[in-house]
């Protein structure tokens with residue numbers, strides 16, 4: 260009777276009002292998955308609208324500097340500027356397939372909100388986005404982009420006023436108007452079937468990457484590295500490599516350092532619990548109250564993580580580590596200056612850890628880093644931290 | 650027979666069920682507030698165990714949870730509160746909380762401590778029957794009723810599943826949405842209650858959005874076995890944060906009014 264488990268993690272911990280909706284979602288998704296017309300339409304949007312396939316870029320300078328072979332999977336080149344659109348196009352098409360008439364979404368960095376607004380505009384579905392006030396302030400550019408795309412952004416003023424609170428508010432909206440609403444969740448989190456469905460839509464990253472690296476190098480990489488907020492770009496990278504002899508490394512938000520308590524490193528420092536629909540690792544106190552998180556990147560500022568990652572951690576198939584704010588900022592500059600690519604602050608965490616790993620690698624070791632997004636959205640925040648007025 | 654079963658089988662009218670956020674605005678005042686509601690004649694007391702991120706609650710109860718947490722309310726303090734209330738009354742007490750609070754404590758331990766403190770039932774709004782195996786087993790071990798919610802859009806097939814697991818009373822959510830006082834009642838409550846009645850012997854209590862005697866009377870007339878009022882009561886606590894006497898006085902008056910309405914409507 261229990262559904263949607265990855266080992267002991269996952270499940271469906273939602274109010275009764277949503278259980279029927281989740282069942283309907285699951286069966287619609289199963290139908291769509293096996294419907295060639297649906298898949299062809301998604302494929303079409305991904306290639307002629309979103310910009311797939313994305314390149315695998317060899318980092319000539321960094322590889323020389325660090326003494327191993329470093330590649331980037333360029334999700335930053337997708338329409339909207341992040342991997343999020345892989346998922347929003349899939350789910351928005353599913354919403355239309357189900358006859359839903361409005362899309363709602365949460366957003367942290369604003370990238371998922373923008374990607375939902377894009378998909379909604381393209382498919383003619385109205386979009387409402389919940390976003391924490393703190394995130395609205397640090398991602399102002401994305402708020403305006405969502406509005407330009409015709410979406411309504413609802414500020415969330417409860418709790419820590421970041422991603423977690425935006426998810427709760429979106430769930431409350433869904434509970435209030437389930438019949439017409441499609442909740443387009445932005446990461447591989449939440450109740451079943453979301454973690455599986457979002458993973459499936461993001462697996463295009465790992466599938467392409469696998470083929471591209473085989474073509475370029477004639478072998479698979481030593482390691483694949485991705486940042487982990489809720490874990491969607493990471494699971495999309497890892498899953499197609501799960502049966503291969505490839506190290507899978509997820510990089511969480513180390514914030515000001517794990518010992519300060521000001522971070523978002525759920526898998527590195529969390530304990531098991533249930534939040535927002537699934538059982539997973541959480542940042543919480545001994546009574547189960549959720550802790551405030553901190554990260555320079557709004558997209559990693561989240562006290563839970565996708566249940567499949569919790570399982571991969573426990574069975575030891577993937578490693579989870581953290582990069583601090585300062586390390587991410589340094590990687591942000593490094594990639595900009597050495598490779599001419601300004602990464603999103605979220606992705607900068609993956610770059611930061613890859614740089615660390617590279618120092619211990621041999622010359623012919625291959626590291627592929629999923630560059631989940633581009634850094635345009637972060638330039639005002641970074642300038643402010645550098646004391647530069649723009 | 651559990652205290653909840655005994656209450657419903659001995660009652661000739663609908664039960665008046667009052668919800669308070671445990672520890673709101675602080676554990677000590679909260680005890681006074683619960684006692685005031687018991688004194689006013691409430692038939693069942695629901696006490697919320699505060700959680701930082703309750704998804705099924707509206708702004709009123711979330712603010713109450715935040716006040717309680719800021720004042721240092723923990724599950725331990727809630728069990729103390731239940732023990733203190735239980736010392737002075739035989740009224741059934743039901744704990745309501747998020748699954749995480751129960752899970753992190755250890756399901757068995759939560760139910761054991763709840764029973765030892767004198768609680769009679771547990772409601773976990775984000776725990777559907779599919780996820781309830783451990784909780785229902787623990788409730789059985791310690792003689793607590795596990796109470797489940799039925800939503801306006803619960804499909805027929807799911808109803809069987811809910812009824813298979815449910816104890817105490819059935820918590821019928823009156824409106825689509827989160828908790829919070831509303832005016833008026835949705836259409837079709839009478840039919841909805843009658844339809845449920847044909848499927849179960851459990852008493853049917855209606856909650857969410859019930860704000861005053863008008864709605865209580867209407868629900869009693871529509872055949873409800875119990876009426877649950879939450880946010881409207883919590884709002885009274887919030888209105889008198891600095892003044893415990895005024896808080897308790899208005900709580901008593903308001904809950905007495907609800908109890909009166911329950912009798913009128915029957």
Ligand SMILES: Cc1ncc(COP(=O)(O)O)c(C=O)c1O
Pocket residue numbers: 341342367368369370371445446447486487488489490491492493557558559603605606631632633
């Ligand atoms: C560019 C980018 N990368 C990563 C993330 C983190 O999400 P996830 O862990 O689901 O990939 C976000 C979220 O906002 C993002 O915008």
